[in-house]
Amino acid sequence: MRVKRYIVEALPEAVSLIRTELGKDAIILETKEIKVGGFMGMFRKRKMEVIAAVETNAAKAPEPPLRKPAPEVAAVVEQILQTAQRSSTAVAEPPKPAPPEPEKPVEKRGSQEQFIIEEIRELRSFMVKMSKERSDLHAMSPPLLALKQRLLKQEVDEELVGKLLDWLQEQQTLSSVELEAETVWSLAASKLEEWLEPFNHGRIDPSARVVHFVGPTGVGKTTTIAKLAAEQTIKLGKKVGFITSDTYRIAAVDQLRTYANILNVPMEVVFSPMDLPKAYRQLAERDLILMDTAGRNFRSELHVSEVNSLLQSDQPGETVLVLSLTGKTADMVAIAERFIQYGVQKVLFTKLDETEVYGAILNLILRFELQPTHLASGQTVPDDIAPFQAGSYIAMLLGEALNE
Ligand SMILES: Nc1nc2c(ncn2[C@@H]2O[C@H](COP(=O)(O)OP(=O)(O)OP(=O)(O)O)[C@@H](O)[C@H]2O)c(=O)[nH]1
Ligand SMILES: [Mg+2]
Incomplete structure (x- = not known):
């Protein structure tokens, strides 16, 4: 048996190819919609995959039942072939320019189209039935x-x-x-x-001098900065400085200042991008500057470009997008899409402790090729944060096999 796979825009295209290449005895084993291109199976163009086969040697040992061309399958293929031919004739030869009775050809074409549509509908239900039977036979273990x-x-x-x-x-x-x-x-x-x-080597780049944290309101940016400042100071012995541009709420500045005082970290407040050079000068002695930004509705392009204007720096640095796992995946995707345009490459997920659903992490990393740096899992500063590790993440995602 010769089996061949076709990727086409639509079924009739495959049918013509099958007939040309495999001949009229070919049978269609499977049709399914697939997507091609993109990354890791995503963002792809819709296409149709058609698997067709033809018996090459009738004397061969009988095929297993699944592969055996059922008579009704052959009939369906024949129907498809006829339909495709009819529809291609219909496309190739449009009705001639209106003779004396202009209404008639339109009517004729209408009924012909109707006929083809009916046939295609019938064929589709046949194909659905067939593929269901086939997948039932191949039922998952x-x-x-x-x-x-x-x-x-x-x-x-x-x-x-x-x-x-x-x-x-x-x-x-x-x-x-x-x-x-x-x-x-x-x-x-x-x-x-x-x-x-x-994506298992995220972390904060050791050579980064400035790390900006951006993300929607209330995801935990400020808390995370405090946790990371402690990690960088205590574990890595770095001299850390803070900059905040979150001047929308007085309380926001106070919140970071409280952590700055506890951790003994100097802090600068900037009201606009023009204040940045001065802030950097003030913190010139620090090894690492963590910059807090205001949480905004980042589904809005305006807010994204506004925060981006604060992230410009002549210092080596990076920007981390902070997302809460209690958010909706679709919203996270929309926000990540915005920030990707500005070159954001890292992501940090918070509130792991408030959910038992972890798929968004995998989706976002693979879809946007974002490097995850940490997972934050609670309100306690500095303990509730850990570097992202693929192995332990996968264990959480898969859960226990035997408990399923
Ligand atoms: N459960 C849980 N709560 C967290 C976590 N991280 C932060 N929070 C809490 O989330 C709330 C908001 O945290 P913030 O750090 O103020 O969030 P933010 O992103 O700076 O907020 P805005 O500046 O207002 O946009 C606080 O109550 C934090 O304690 C986490 O990992 N788990
Ligand atoms: Mg904040």
């Missing part, structure tokens, strides 16, 4: 199903889940036995680790 459900409950992007499950199913096929739950879990963990490998 309970451990794979459990993993799928777990990841969807964790709000992992459906496309990522599909990609992981496809790979696991391949492994299962290769091993030709049903994989046990523990194996499925450890294979999934290793695949996720492979995906996250390029």
